[in-house]
Amino acid sequence: MTANPQIPDPAGLLARPALAVQVADVLRGLILEGELKGGEKIRERELTERFGVSRTPLREAMKILASEGLIDLIPNRGAVVARRSDAELADAFPVLAALEGIAGRQAAERASDAEIAEIARLTGALRDAVGAGDRPLYFEINQKIHAAILAASRNEMLARTHATVAGQIHRARYQANLTRSRWEKALAEHERIAEALAARDGAALGTLLHDHMMAKLTAILEARRSGAAG
Amino acid sequence: MTANPQIPDPAGLLARPALAVQVADVLRGLILEGELKGGEKIRERELTERFGVSRTPLREAMKILASEGLIDLIPNRGAVVARRSDAELADAFPVLAALEGIAGRQAAERASDAEIAEIARLTGALRDAVGAGDRPLYFEINQKIHAAILAASRNEMLARTHATVAGQIHRARYQANLTRSRWEKALAEHERIAEALAARDGAALGTLLHDHMMAKLTAILEARRSGAAG
DNA sequence: GAATTGAATTCTGAATTCATAATTCCTGTC
DNA sequence: GACAGGAATTATGAATTCAGAATTCAATTC
Structure with a gap:
């Protein structure tokens, strides 16, 4: 008893x-x-x-x-x-960026070779999507890559926390009517991310993911400013 | 309509x-x-x-x-x-550390002079608590300082996310039956934190808070290892 | 014709009731 | 005496019911 x-x-x-x-x-x-x-x-x-x-x-x-x-x-x-204001978006992205940063550092240590290969494959598919100009496909693969990195970090608490924060700004991420130049920059960032993961360079991967997310914020806020509000 | x-x-x-x-x-x-x-x-x-x-x-x-x-x-x-395993604790702390890191960076930019003064005051009280050997008081003031930094970061999303993660490991933080040497190190860290905030040095403050949290994890895991499980 | 007041309707908040699954305890058997 | 089977009890899951607040719409007055 x-x-x-x-x-x-x-x-x-x-x-x-x-x-x-x-x-x-x-x-x-x-x-x-x-x-x-x-x-x-x-x-x-x-x-x-x-x-x-x-x-x-x-x-x-x-x-x-x-x-x-x-x-x-x-x-x-x-x-x-809930409707998120620009200020709340601006607040959320540093949080997400920090979470992705740790995810990268831990994924570099803990990812299996199969997971690394899968992320490399997805990055290739991302390149094809940019080449084909297929934005919905790009967004879909992009999300899969980030989810794969989160999963590879083998940190349940991190994954849950990330999902909660990401959920609150989810729709905003698709408002980024990204320009061709931003689109290609993002692809280049993704290729460096895949390289850092393949090299299992945690510090670099963490920094790349962090900066990638902050660049996305900049792109979204610019898109919101230029395109009239919905 | x-x-x-x-x-x-x-x-x-x-x-x-x-x-x-x-x-x-x-x-x-x-x-x-x-x-x-x-x-x-x-x-x-x-x-x-x-x-x-x-x-x-x-x-x-x-x-x-x-x-x-x-x-x-x-x-x-x-x-x-919910009962958190050591592995889950070890997963949660890097997340918390990253969140405190951003909190520090944003607090350095956004804190009012009054908030900085209040945190300096609390840090002084923390020193007194260590001097008096009053652990419950130390924990209480320690928590107030971290809460004050979170509040000073003026980031609602960050505060909420931090509270959720911290809540899940809250009780573990008080299990750290800290040694005198760890206790004094923690106090020294807090004094450097207050200094960085007073200087509004965001990068330094972020790093200090991050490392402070990770040091706490180490202390807790050691305490759990030496003291038998409850 | 516009504005304000009040009644009727609609919706939310919470308690209660009903159904179903799990646990416990007793009985019978080996 | 221990274990298995089954009935009784207890707890959870979900629907329904009841109470109270808010919104809407109409009527009256200025």
Whole structure:
């Protein structure tokens, strides 16, 4: 008999995740995909009908997303999809850059050879996407590379933290209507990143990833300034 | 008429936070204060009676804390207070160190003179606490200094991210049964931190805070290794 | 015709109820 | 006496219900 009652073995063999967690995942997807836009009000009734669940798990899911910063809860008035100001974006990127920096340093130490090869392959595909002028494909591969580096860092806490911060500025990253010159610079940065990883040079990789992210911020803010607000 | 239904002005003048959020705050406090220990099972019934609320807001609160990583939800078996392994601690500290590093860099730029003076004052109090051999006081002031630097960085996203990561390893930080020599080294580090802030030397402050945090990790892991596990 | 007040409707907040899964304890058997 | 099986109890998951706040719309007055 333990004095502290404990769960012996989470196992999770056939344990289905709670409905609220599933709903949160779907809702998060809707927000990240842009189907629910920033500033938009969230109607409980509408979503319960859409998902076919009652209000209880939906409201629990909304609490989860609010704690992630994806939506804002306003007492007695429901929830709205969070809208990030330029100032908040500018604040978030140094945080993301620092997180990617550590990810790079740890990935250089911990990545398997297979992971390094995969990232090299993705970088090649990125070059092809730039050559073909395919922006959606570029964004997709770009995201895969960053996710692969995060995974290769073998740091669960880092990955979770990164995902939370990145989620809050996710949509902004696709607003960067990048110019050809910025696009090619970004590709060059990615190729140096792949090289540093292949050489397992953690310090260089960390710095490259950090600077890459900060350059992205500059590009996004410029794009926001030139293109009129949405 | 907006196509996107929007909340005109959150205002929040007399808007009380939702009961679930209040419950989450209290529960978080219980976990951080150590009243609910790692691995301990959370009984809904017990807590609803203690807080005088129904299960609904309590369950919403538990979803919030789970998304913060403070508790683990096990489907159909309730929740347990998360227990962090040494490996997870070792993963968390580089993340925290990086976050404090940016905090330092931004605080050097953005802190008001009053904030700098306050941190200098707290550092003096820290020296007194070391002189008096008062460890609880030392921990308290130490935490206030780090919080003050975070606040001075004027970066809400950074503060929130830091709080989330720090919360998950909070209790471990007080396990560091620090030796006299480590204690005095930490104090010296704090005095250099205060100096760098006074000089508004962001690069130095960032590095000092980063290294300070990593040194703390080393001390904690050593303390855990020598002292038997709890 | 515009503005303000008040009633009706709609939505959110929280408690309660119902269903289902897990744990515990007892009984019977080997 | 120990182990296996099963019933009873207890806890969790989710839907429903009830209460209260906010929004909307209409009516009245200036």
